[in-house]
Amino acid sequence: MFDLVDKLALGFRTCWDVVWVVEPLTGAHVPVPINLLLCFLGCLIGTLIGVLPGVGPIATIAMLLPITYSLPPVGALIMLAGIYYGAQYGGSTTAILVNIPGEATAVVTALDGHQMALQGRAGTALAIAAIGSFFAGTVATLVIAALGQPMQKLALLFGPADYFGLMVLGLMLAVVLARGSVPKAIAMIIVGVLLSTIGTDLETGEERLTFGWSEVSDGIDFAVVAMGIFGFAEVLRNLEHPEAREVVRGRISGLLPTREELRQSAAPVLRGTVIGTILGILPGNGAVLGPFASYSLEKRLAADPSRFGKGAIEGVAGPESANNAGAQSAFIPLLTLGIPPNAVMALMLGAMTIKNIIPGPDVITKNPDLFWGMIASMWIGNVMLLVINLPLIGVWIRLLKVPYRLLFPAIILFCCIGIYSINNNPMDVYLTAGFGLFGYALIKFGFEATPLLLGFVLGRLMEEKMRQALQMSRGNFMTFLTEPLSATLLGFAVILVIIASLPTMRRGRHAAFAD
Amino acid sequence: MEKPDAVSSGDRAKRVRGLNQDFGAGVFLILLAAIAYLAAADLRLTLPSGLGPGTMPKATAALIAVFGLFFVIQGLTTLGARLESWSLRGPIFLLGAVVVFGATVRTLGLAVAGPAAVLIASLADRGTRLREILPFAVLLAAGCILLFRYALRQPIPVAPFWLGY
């Protein structure tokens, strides 16, 4: 226990590290808390860039990575981490304000968050997202500090078969995201899974569904699908319903949540934190499941589930907490094993390598100031995010008052630039336009985009894990039942399906007669 | 006030049976499934090591086709929302702007592609006024250039190629 406090103290001391700078005007030596400054800068820049529609956390970090090359190692990593959290939160901001999720984890926030924004409660949504994220970040930081290594050992128990079970469970949960027709939502999930198969087969190297375009031979980028189906299609929809878009954006209620709303959010934040922390350490991007799982849980636990999809604050509080907790605990595999669990951490790994820190299992012992400095900076970063973002809420609200006829071309431009900068490839831009048309068709036929995005994200992981498990067992399907974790999770999934379909069938018949 | 949600639009008077939204949805899905299945025709379903590359695409395509059929039948037999009309102005100008951006950004740079995209996109809305949108487009593009090219040092071309990078 005291050992932990000791180590955290080391971490905070590292953050408070000062660099003596000669002040140009007076020639005096001035202490500059360099790491704190870099943390702040990182959070600020990350938030501002992450807010741009079309630019998600991965794109933001990739863009800003070179800036850190000229900085000292610990400072560079702290700044990058700050950029990461900032970009995550910026992405949530965009999801709430304009319904364009920049990253898979922001998709769920957009569901109720944007509805809240439409009801004039954008400030509340943003604030609760910030507060929930802060709480989740604090808890996650403590957990990482105290339990990071043992948790990682647990995570290593997860093999591909077990992961597959988790993904199947996740897809079952996805049905809960449906706001309208459940069959249409399920169909969308499956379409999402189909879209995720586009690309090169990992095992044989064959191209699947690419029609010969090399641009999609690595699969379609999430940002392309999200921008197209969510972003562009959303704008197209708004253009057709001009009455709705201006009036609602004009009405703004209080900027901060009421006591009642805070009370409502407390439990979801707690639950979201737990879910996010646990799922974040799972190898291969388990964190992406966090917000979806939290949303499903909250919807099931709520007294009146019908509020979800229409601006229920729990639908923002829970997922955002899960989101942030997952983002922080995703650092654990990187810092304890030296193996990045997702694309963002892979960029961090690259940054570390360039800085001559080769992360591995012994980073904790060899570079304790780095390890604990980063953990301390996680918490400080969360504080900074709160400090930066709460005032910014007022700025965003005012920005929303810009007439839509000026706002939407700006959104389009940012999306285009963002998409182009992923791979510096115009084909990505064309592809996004194509998805925009596709998304427009989906709206016209009464489909929802959210389940499709979830199917897209989970489908790829699910197939990958399923094939890996089968490769390991040499084609033996029984491996899914013989691996204990896998069997358990699949069992849950089956139970979920049974529970979900029983009342639906009865309700379905009622609804048909009622109409 | 909630935005008119596509899924719950229409009061009872506007609901029809037959060639309605559900029917359209079904046809859409069946077409999608057919294209996907044809594209995946060459992929093997199984490999010695387990499932092949064709399993997932073909299985999902088949499932989508089943759902498509379900919606077609639902459309023909039950009351559902009326099929919405497609606007031409929105998609053509908005998506056209995006395509133009993609086509010109590498050759003419952000200084041209940016304002072009903004201007063309603005045509998608009837309320657009030229004397508003033109300076706005130029300012916006200038801001983006400063932000992405200089502040973030992204290798995004700024000027037409004959003027240099």
Add this chain to the structure above:
Amino acid sequence: MFVSRSLAGFLAGIICLVSPALGQGYPTKPITVIVPFAAGGPTDVVARLIGDHMGRTLGQQIIVENVGGAGGTTGMTRVAQAAPDGYTLGVGNMGTQSAAPALYPNLKYDPATSFTQISLLNFTPQTIVSRKDIPATDLKGLLAYLKANESKITYGHAGVGSISHVAGTVFNAQVGLKPALVAYRGTGPALQDIVAGKIDYMVDQSLNVIPQIRAGTIKAYAVAAPERLKSLPDVPTAREAGLDFIFSAWNAMVGPKGLAPDVVAKLLDAVNKALDDQTIQARYVDLGSTAPTGENRGPAGLQKLVEAEVARITPVLKAAGAVAQ
């Protein structure tokens, strides 16, 4: 006299204006180096390290542009099709410059003829590693164990066309093993599973595996290089361990076909200065890399390497039926 001096000045001015086209005064503006992989990966790290140093020598900024996709072939295609003015270069690796012809039948470039070779930048030898519970203490022991359990062993790789896949195919063909191949999306997940003990062995770039070896989470048996690595002094070379297996991932700088000879000379000079730099050499050691020396440097050395690797790898990949398209 006055007239002829101003005429001379005028002519000098004209010459200065056209000299960029003549390669004199090159470079006059920033140079773009295309890295056909994502930022932060092994090739990107080397490109930025060397590029940064070259930029200082040449007096112009080197801008690294990441153009990912299709195992790196998208980016290299762009380099091959770029104008040969010396302002667009590329850094490819063994995958894009040697394995690609066998893996991508519709490849739009030929590594041996579509580029102006500039120089090899680094070698990163492969290391043969296994999960830590395998009861073997040396390479011979490992091979015996793998052969004895052939029906159960698994080999992990980072996807068709990745270095661990190509190296593994060559290795397994050489020692006569037929493991179950498990495909991962990138090295990270594969490493995670080998640390977790879910796959048996891998042949991967030293950079990726050194931290794990040092921490004892996986076992190393041999390095597929002519000499031991400074960063892994206790690991014998494959030859020392009884197997003649040399396999390195390598990165090289190339330009589009038809670069002017003096441009190439300037670039080569800058590369040499970078490779000789002490700081960079020290960084290379940490990255498990070695800098090329002597005749391995320069366009001729690179051309020879490309041709040799293509000749070595293509039949093995084709025999294993590994095709990416």
